[in-house]
Amino acid sequence: MGPTRRPACRKPSRSGKRLAGFPLAPGSTIGIVGGGQLGRMLAMAAARLGFDVAVLTPHGDAPASRVAARTIFATHDDPAALAELAGLCDAVTFEFENVPAAALERLAALGAAVAPDAQALAVAQDRLEEKRFLGGAGIATVGYAPIEGPAELAAAFERLGAPLILKTRRGGYDGKGQAWAADPAQGREALAAIGGRGAMAESVCDFARELALIAARGRDGGIAFYPLTESRHEGGILRRTVAPAQASPELGAKAQAIARTLLLALDYVGVIGIEMFEAKGGALLVNEFAPRVHNTGHWTLDGCEVDQFEQHIRAIAGWPLGPTAALAQVEMTNLLGEEADDWRRLAAEPGARVWLYGKGEARALRKMGHVNRLRPL
Amino acid sequence: MGPTRRPACRKPSRSGKRLAGFPLAPGSTIGIVGGGQLGRMLAMAAARLGFDVAVLTPHGDAPASRVAARTIFATHDDPAALAELAGLCDAVTFEFENVPAAALERLAALGAAVAPDAQALAVAQDRLEEKRFLGGAGIATVGYAPIEGPAELAAAFERLGAPLILKTRRGGYDGKGQAWAADPAQGREALAAIGGRGAMAESVCDFARELALIAARGRDGGIAFYPLTESRHEGGILRRTVAPAQASPELGAKAQAIARTLLLALDYVGVIGIEMFEAKGGALLVNEFAPRVHNTGHWTLDGCEVDQFEQHIRAIAGWPLGPTAALAQVEMTNLLGEEADDWRRLAAEPGARVWLYGKGEARALRKMGHVNRLRPL
Numbered sequence: 001m002g003p004t005r006r007p008a009c010r011k012p013s014r015s016g017k018r019l020a021g022f023p024l025a026p027g028s029t030i031g032i033v034g035g036g037q038l039g040r041m042l043a044m045a046a047a048r049l050g051f052d053v054a055v056l057t058p059h060g061d062a063p064a065s066r067v068a069a070r071t072i073f074a075t076h077d078d079p080a081a082l083a084e085l086a087g088l089c090d091a092v093t094f095e096f097e098n099v100p101a102a103a104l105e106r107l108a109a110l111g112a113a114v115a116p117d118a119q120a121l122a123v124a125q126d127r128l129e130e131k132r133f134l135g136g137a138g139i140a141t142v143g144y145a146p147i148e149g150p151a152e153l154a155a156a157f158e159r160l161g162a163p164l165i166l167k168t169r170r171g172g173y174d175g176k177g178q179a180w181a182a183d184p185a186q187g188r189e190a191l192a193a194i195g196g197r198g199a200m201a202e203s204v205c206d207f208a209r210e211l212a213l214i215a216a217r218g219r220d221g222g223i224a225f226y227p228l229t230e231s232r233h234e235g236g237i238l239r240r241t242v243a244p245a246q247a248s249p250e251l252g253a254k255a256q257a258i259a260r261t262l263l264l265a266l267d268y269v270g271v272i273g274i275e276m277f278e279a280k281g282g283a284l285l286v287n288e289f290a291p292r293v294h295n296t297g298h299w300t301l302d303g304c305e306v307d308q309f310e311q312h313i314r315a316i317a318g319w320p321l322g323p324t325a326a327l328a329q330v331e332m333t334n335l336l337g338e339e340a341d342d343w344r345r346l347a348a349e350p351g352a353r354v355w356l357y358g359k360g361e362a363r364a365l366r367k368m369g370h371v372n373r374l375r376p377l
Numbered sequence: 378m379g380p381t382r383r384p385a386c387r388k389p390s391r392s393g394k395r396l397a398g399f400p401l402a403p404g405s406t407i408g409i410v411g412g413g414q415l416g417r418m419l420a421m422a423a424a425r426l427g428f429d430v431a432v433l434t435p436h437g438d439a440p441a442s443r444v445a446a447r448t449i450f451a452t453h454d455d456p457a458a459l460a461e462l463a464g465l466c467d468a469v470t471f472e473f474e475n476v477p478a479a480a481l482e483r484l485a486a487l488g489a490a491v492a493p494d495a496q497a498l499a500v501a502q503d504r505l506e507e508k509r510f511l512g513g514a515g516i517a518t519v520g521y522a523p524i525e526g527p528a529e530l531a532a533a534f535e536r537l538g539a540p541l542i543l544k545t546r547r548g549g550y551d552g553k554g555q556a557w558a559a560d561p562a563q564g565r566e567a568l569a570a571i572g573g574r575g576a577m578a579e580s581v582c583d584f585a586r587e588l589a590l591i592a593a594r595g596r597d598g599g600i601a602f603y604p605l606t607e608s609r610h611e612g613g614i615l616r617r618t619v620a621p622a623q624a625s626p627e628l629g630a631k632a633q634a635i636a637r638t639l640l641l642a643l644d645y646v647g648v649i650g651i652e653m654f655e656a657k658g659g660a661l662l663v664n665e666f667a668p669r670v671h672n673t674g675h676w677t678l679d680g681c682e683v684d685q686f687e688q689h690i691r692a693i694a695g696w697p698l699g700p701t702a703a704l705a706q707v708e709m710t711n712l713l714g715e716e717a718d719d720w721r722r723l724a725a726e727p728g729a730r731v732w733l734y735g736k737g738e739a740r741a742l743r744k745m746g747h748v749n750r751l752r753p754l
Contacts, residue, residue: 026720026733026746044421047444050720050733050746066446067424302682305730305751320725343403343427348697353682356403356427369403369427374682 021113022219022318024090026050029069030313031089031112033076033103034096035062037357037367038293038309041301042095043067045309051317054088056081063358064095077103086110091316093270095292097124098171115219115269115316120291123266128169128200130288137265139258140285142277143203153187156201164201166190178236180204205285207277211245212296215259216271216311219318223263224311225256226304226324231275231296237365241332243299254284262289271312273297295334295367302353302372303330328374340368351375398490399596399695401467403427406446407690408466408489410453410480411473412439414734414744415670415686418678419472420444422686428694431465433458440735441472454480463487468693470647472669474501475548492596492646492693497668500643505546505577507665514642516635517662519654520580530564533578541578543567555613557581582662584654588622589673592636593648593688596695600640601688602633603681603701608652608673614742618709620676631661639666648689650674672711672744679730679749680707705751717745728752 024030030046032039035057043053043064052069055062056076065071070088074081076099085092091113094104104118123133131144145156147166156164166187168177179190191199210231216224227244228251247255259274266272273294275287297308306314306322314321335342340362346354349371356369401407407423409416412434420430420441429446432439433453442448447465451458453476462469468490471481481495500510508521522533524543533541543564545554556567568576587610591603604621605628624632636651643649650671652664674685683691683699691698712719717739723731726748733746 023721023724026717027735027737040424044424044444047417047421047735048732049724050717050735052443052735066429067421067444069443305679305728314724319721322724323727340403340427344400344696347400347426347691347699350700351682355425358404358424358427358429360404 019219019318021090024051024317024319027052028090028317029054029088030317031056031085031092032064032068033085033092033094033099033107035059035064035071036096037063037359039064039095040067040357041309041355042093042293042312045307046313048310049313049317049319051313054085056085061360066358076100077106079106082106083110086112091115091318093292093312093316094121097121097290097292101125113316116266116272116291117269120266120268120272124289124291126169127167127288131200131202133265134262134286134289137261139261140283141287142205142285145201147191147199147201148197150184150188150191153181153184153191153201157184157187160201160203163204165204166194167200167202168194169198169200176236205277205287206280207285208280209278210287211247211255211276211278211284212241212294213255213259213274213276214271214294214297214300214308215256215263215274216308216315216321216324217263217268218315218321219269222321223260224321224324225259226297226300226308227326228252228255229296229299235365237334237336238295239334239336241296241299241330243303243330243332244326251278251282251284258284258286262286266291270315271297271308295370298355298370299330299332299372300324301355302374303328326377329377330375331373333371333373334367335369335371337362337364337366337368343369346371349373396596396695398467401428401694401696404429405467405694406431406465407694408433408462408469408484409441409445410462410469410471410476410484412436412441412448413473414440414736416441416472417444417734418686418732419470419670419689422684423690425687426690426694426696428690431462433462438737443735453477454483456483459483460487463489468492468695470669470689470693471498474498474667474669478502490693493643493649493668494646497643497645497649501666501668503546504544504665508577508579510642511639511663511666514638516638517660518664519582519662522578524568524576524578525574527561527565527568530558530561530568530578534561534564537578537580540581542581543571544577544579545571546575546577553613582654582664583657584662585657586655587664588624588632588653588655588661589618589671590632590636590651590653591648591671591674591677591685592633592640592651593685593692593698593701594640594645595692595698596646599698600637601698601701602636603674603677603685604703605629605632606673606676612742614711614713615672616711616713618673618676618707620680620707620709621703628655628659628661635661635663639663643668647692648674648685672747675732675747676707676709676749677701678732679751680705703754706754707752708750710748710750711744712746712748714739714741714743714745720746723748726750 040063101122181187229243230245232240300307417440478499558564606620607622677684
């Protein structure tokens with residue numbers, strides 16, 4: 001089963017009122033909580049469709065604010081700022097996973113049409129809740145155990161085997177807040193290193209490769225899948241996406257079935273990024289999901305008719321979802337830190353499409369841009 | 378001769394200092410005089426490459442200002458505003474043909490790197506000067522005569538034949554400021570209708586079709602051509618572009634030779650739009666040129682790897698020009714006035730890519746957006 005050219009599944013959302021006032025007409029205003037590169041690319045996609053964008057960010061030089069009609073400079077949970085955003089916007093979304101879920105709840109309570117909703121964000125923010133939610137939906141993951149303190153380590157090793165990977169439940173990203181441990185003694189050190197409390201242990205998946213699937217669900221319940229892609233991480237940070245992945249139709253169908261189950265379990269609206277392990281035995285295990293546009297979908301900017309950013313805007317604005325087929329074979333490479341200084345060479349490289357995020361300071365490993373290299377399918 | 382994949386001609390510009398300080402690094406600021414849809418799409422292309430954009434426009438709700446990092450709200454010739462823009466920007470361009478050429482001269486005098494320059498704009502703003510400049514460069518046009526008053530009409534009919542088309546020298550666009558006349562008596566009426574002074578008469582070209590060529594020249598003198606396209610006008614307004622045009626390699630080469638001659642004669646930097654008549658005998662006559670990105674190049678947004686907007690930003694920023702080959706057969710249709718209300722249907726049409734400009738009021742015949750319909754080549 002390949003990517004859908006047109007969304008095939010149109011089960012109505014559980015929430016009928018979700019369609020009231022939608023689709024949003026061009027000229028409507030879309031709010032984005034967070035001002036990073038994902039917000040920047042969302043804002044540009046929204047502008048293409050004739051929308052105005054209002055960004056909420058505490059950062060004066062935020063990449064998204066520089067392409068938005070309006071920016072509210074405040075913290076993500078500032079009550080006055082949230083009230084202003086709710087008043088300005090016909091739909092509100094977020095681009096940053098560490099926005100407090102309570103901020104989305106407040107926006108919704110103020111009458112804002114928030115998508116994805118606070119529940120999806122809250123689940124994704126807590127690695128333990130995420131695993132439990134996935135398990136509850138019947139979606140396979142690696143084995144895991146909550147670790148409230150060192151006392152639980154021995155039991156975890158006994159039940160899950162060794163080695164284990166210790167993770168903070170909240171706040172980690174790009175490989176931060178994680179540490180490996182071969183035994184309970186190392187586990188105690190690891191736990192101390194990542195902060196000691198509110199942690200979990202996971203089995204280490206002996207995977208053949210890492211895959212990612214970008215999916216979308218509209219306000220009418222329509223679902224669309226982009227082709228499955230392969231991810232190459234280094235030090236916990238995505239370095240490269242190969243799109244589409246070399247994958248059998250059966251594997252693609254299996255990944256889509258997982259995504260569909262998750263979208264329905266979350267009663268989700270918007271684009272979601274799902275990271276998976278393909279185990280050596282062939283099983284697909286979900287590692288984590290991001291309730292937003294995702295780095296593993298940047299290849300769609302140059303590889304698909306409708307990219308993940310426009311798709312997300314379409315979904316939250318109640319527009320029909322767009323086609324998702326790959327028009328080219330794309331290798332997406334993140335430009336980290338000073339790698340972006342290579343823009344001059346990249347701009348002259350045939351078949352290379354450069355995206356730069358307008359970030360001032362090229363700190364080590366900071367995502368400064370990416371390049372999509374295209375080949376015919 | 379097809380479109381260039383990579384710019385083939387790299388004659389250095391006459392002005393060596395044009396390269397000092399270039400290419401501009403991402404993070405630099407690009408100024409745009411004018412705030413319409415062309416500025417909006419230029420600003421989005423600049424943001425993709427990591428640039429900030431500053432817009433100068435008198436209109437509080439200008440489409441470009443809503444995707445720009447900064448907007449100076451003032452008239453295009455406001456001295457304080459021009460000084461502020463020159464101070465902010467590492468390169469300045471314009472998107473509106475009726476910007477006073479003197480404003481560009483002032484910016485240049487303030488040290489701004491303005492491209493295209495005031496001369497190209499001044500020539501294009503005066504239809505008579507434009508024809509004279511084209512003729513002086515050895516580029517064929519229809520026959521023409523200056524008409525300062527009714528007394529010159531009879532001589533013009535005698536020399537050029539009938540009918541004639543009377544045009545104001547300055548200020549007309551989208552078919553405005555023009556009138557046909559079959560004889561000197563009608564000519565007097567036509568002249569009165571269009572304003573009476575500072576006019577010219579042109580022979581009416583019995584053309585087989587109208588063609589357009591989008592070309593670009595970089596700061597290093599490199600030149601790139603997009604494929605020749607066919608234009609369909611109605612009431613003097615572009616309705617549709619068919620890209621690439623059905624055209625022999627000889628015709629394409631002829632059009633490119635004309636464009637190259639014009640770019641060199643103007644010592645031009647940036648994207649230029651050249652409108653031509655293909656006469657029934659096969660000759661190519663230039664009708665007019667626009668020293669900016671052009672409506673006949675909107676198809677490149679979805680039909681080429683590097684569209685005309687990014688190409689213009691690359692050119693004025695001193696970056697290498699990008700590839701210009703068509704990746705698809707594209708039909709671009711302008712959405713005029715209430716036609717843009719059809720966004721809901723267009724958003725669901727397979728193969729149709731909608732661009733909406735964020736304009737508030739859908740006045741009759743106002744360009745509100747466009748749609749690119751793609752087919753495989």
